[in-house]
Amino acid sequence: MKIILSCCLLLTMLHPCNAYSKGWTDTVSDVNSIAAKSNQNAEETRKIIAKERKEVKAEKGQLTLSIKNKQKTFDSLKADYEKLLEQEKQLKKELAEQNQEIQTIDGTIRTSAKQARDYFHESLTTPEFPERNAIIKEVLQPDKFAGLEGIRNLLTLFMDEMAASGEIKRREGKFTATDGTENQGELIRIGSFTAAYRLPDGNLGFLRPSPDGSSLLAIQGDPGWSLSKTMNNFFDNEDVVFPVDISNGASFARLAQEQKSIGEWLSAGGLLVWPIIIVGIVAGILVIERFYSLSRIRSNSDRNMGIILKMVSSEEWNKCKEFCKKQSKYPTCRIIGHTLNYMGEAREIIENAFQEGLLKELPMLERSLPTLNVLAAIAPLLGLLGTVTGMISTFQVITLYGTGDPRMMSGGISEALVTTQLGLAVAVPIMILHHILERRVDKIIGDMEEKGAGFAVALMKKGALKTQDKKNAAI
Numbered sequence: 001m002k003i004i005l006s007c008c009l010l011l012t013m014l015h016p017c018n019a020y021s022k023g024w025t026d027t028v029s030d031v032n033s034i035a036a037k038s039n040q041n042a043e044e045t046r047k048i049i050a051k052e053r054k055e056v057k058a059e060k061g062q063l064t065l066s067i068k069n070k071q072k073t074f075d076s077l078k079a080d081y082e083k084l085l086e087q088e089k090q091l092k093k094e095l096a097e098q099n100q101e102i103q104t105i106d107g108t109i110r111t112s113a114k115q116a117r118d119y120f121h122e123s124l125t126t127p128e129f130p131e132r133n134a135i136i137k138e139v140l141q142p143d144k145f146a147g148l149e150g151i152r153n154l155l156t157l158f159m160d161e162m163a164a165s166g167e168i169k170r171r172e173g174k175f176t177a178t179d180g181t182e183n184q185g186e187l188i189r190i191g192s193f194t195a196a197y198r199l200p201d202g203n204l205g206f207l208r209p210s211p212d213g214s215s216l217l218a219i220q221g222d223p224g225w226s227l228s229k230t231m232n233n234f235f236d237n238e239d240v241v242f243p244v245d246i247s248n249g250a251s252f253a254r255l256a257q258e259q260k261s262i263g264e265w266l267s268a269g270g271l272l273v274w275p276i277i278i279v280g281i282v283a284g285i286l287v288i289e290r291f292y293s294l295s296r297i298r299s300n301s302d303r304n305m306g307i308i309l310k311m312v313s314s315e316e317w318n319k320c321k322e323f324c325k326k327q328s329k330y331p332t333c334r335i336i337g338h339t340l341n342y343m344g345e346a347r348e349i350i351e352n353a354f355q356e357g358l359l360k361e362l363p364m365l366e367r368s369l370p371t372l373n374v375l376a377a378i379a380p381l382l383g384l385l386g387t388v389t390g391m392i393s394t395f396q397v398i399t400l401y402g403t404g405d406p407r408m409m410s411g412g413i414s415e416a417l418v419t420t421q422l423g424l425a426v427a428v429p430i431m432i433l434h435h436i437l438e439r440r441v442d443k444i445i446g447d448m449e450e451k452g453a454g455f456a457v458a459l460m461k462k463g464a465l466k467t468q469d470k471k472n473a474a475i
Contacts, residue, residue, distance in 0.1 A: 102145065109146045113139040113154060120157070121213035124195040125164040127173070132157055133214065165192040175207055175216040186235060187216070194244045198235050204228050206245070268411075269418030272386035276379055276419065280426040283375045286368040287433045294365070294440050301332050301444075305451045308336055312458040317343060331361040331444075332451050339455065347456065354452040358445070365441045369434060376430040383423020390416025 117136045120126045135157060139150040146154075173187040175197055185199040187207070195207040195216060204223055207216040223231065223243075233239035266273050304327055311320040317340065324337030335357035342353045394412030 106145050109151060109154070110140060113146075113150075116154060116157060120161070121211065122209055123161065123192055123213060124189055124207070124209055124216070125161060125192055126209060126213035127216055128164070128169070128171075128189075129157075129160060130214065133212070161192070167191065173216070175218060176210070177218045178220045183218075188235065188242070190242055190244050193246055194242070196231055196242075198231070202232075204231050265418065268414040269422060270386060270389065270415040272382055272389065272415075272419050273422055276382045276386075276422050276426055279375050279379050279382065280430075283372055283379075283426070283430045283433075286372055286375075287430070287437070290368055290372075290437050294437065294444065297330060297332075297365075297444055301330065301447055301451065304330055304333055305454065308333075308455065309458055312455070312462060315462055331364065332448050335361060335448060335452065336455055339452070343459075347460065350456055350459065351452075354456070358448060358452070361448070362445070365444060369437055369441065372430055372434040372437070376427050376434055379427035379430065380423045383420045383427075386419020386423070387416040390414070390419065 113136050117133075117140070120132050120136070126132055135153045139146045139154055168191070169189045171187050172184065174182055174184045175187070177183050183197075183199060185197050187195065187197050189195045196204065197207055197216075197218065198204050204227075205221075206219045206223065208219055209215075210217050222228075227243055230239065230241055230243060234242040266277075304323075307323060308320055311317075311323065321337060321340050324333040324340065327333035328337065335354060338357040338360075339350060339353045342349055345353075390412045392412070393415060394409050397409050397412060
């Protein structure tokens with residue numbers, strides 16, 4: 001439209017030029033013709049524009065409808081998409097929960113498998129089930145869920161262990177001796193507590209599992225005569241009694257420790273061990289001497305007194321003196337012999353003479369008892385001194401090397417404990433034996449006083465004592 005109007009204006013501007021050459025009529029005719037033509041063109045142009053507008057409008061309607069349909073489709077797809085997103089979110093949540101449960105189950109299975117591995121490595125039954133290690137290793141594989149099969153296998157291992165712990169099994173098998181050599185002999189396993197071996201040469205011993213549980217190792221130490229006899233009877237099916245260690249090997253390990261030689265044990269106590277031993281030896285000698293002497297005194301007292309009383313009743317005074325002289329090795333006879341020297345004196349003099357003789361005998365009866373008392377006090381003091389020196393050695397080691405290695409401190413601690421143990425072990429028996437000897441001396445003194453009173457009564461019956469009246473008359 002704009003193009004047509006521009007053409008008309010151009011022709012209008014060109015018209016004066018033509019008018020001068022052709023005249024106004026032609027010019028008008030031409031203008032009209034051009035105007036008519038222009039109108040025609042304009043009409044055609046309007047038709048074209050109307051047609052195009054109609055087409056554009058129709059196309060616009062189609063496009064609008066298409067857009068509406070597409071928008072509807074888009075909305076539907078968007079709703080589906082959001083629904084799927086929500087579903088995905090829910091599924092992810094369920095998946096996370098299931099993963100959490102699986103991880104929890106997997107952790108529980110792995111924990112049980114590790115506990116089973118540690119337990120079976122210390123079990124005496126494991127060498128009879130070599131497949132255990134492979135099963136546990138399969139369950140403990142990293143980045144792999146054991147699943148029901150792994151759980152079932154693990155449960156089977158525990159069930160087999162329960163069954164094996166209730167049986168007594170005899171078999172021929174191999175084990176590693178204490179020197180590292182491999183031996184073969186008769187093996188007996190009592191449940192899961194105890195395992196023992198017997199070699200063809202008759203040697204016996206107990207067994208413990210190796211660190212990985214794949215084999216059996218001999219425990220260091222000798223079972224001793226009594227246990228060996230019991231074990232041999234069980235191996236030969238002659239008895240049903242067998243030593244069992246319910247502490248899972250702790251008692252047998254202690255048995256090996258207790259079989260340390262006396263020299264090794266004493267050397268661990270240091271130099272103060274020897275004074276304590278000397279104290280114990282001296283005390284032992286004194287105790288033996290006292291028991292022997294006091295037993296002889298008491299055993300002959302009643303018999304000798306019976307003979308003396310018979311002589312007194314028959315007034316055989318010289319014979320009685322001779323008898324007391326012959327039996328002078330017994331204190332009762334010595335006291336009565338000493339008392340007979342005062343025959344015919346008053347009762348008080350006789351009693352005093354008897355007490356004098358008794359006082360003379362007391363040092364002999366109580367001989368060595370004060371010494372034993374002193375030795376009983378010295379022994380624990382020496383042990384305490386050893387404790388102090390041992391602790392000083394321990395602190396010196398700590399000062400030099402720190403507390404990183406306990407073995408460096410064990411020397412001083414052993415010295416302290418061994419001297420204390422030995423001191424108390426020596427002192428306690430000495431105190432007990434000293435008390436027994438002291439009571440025996442008290443009993444002998446009481447017996448001698450009883451015999452002295454009986455002797456005085458016998459003298460009074462025979463009139464061998466002066467009465468108070470005779471005494472006053474003599475004065």
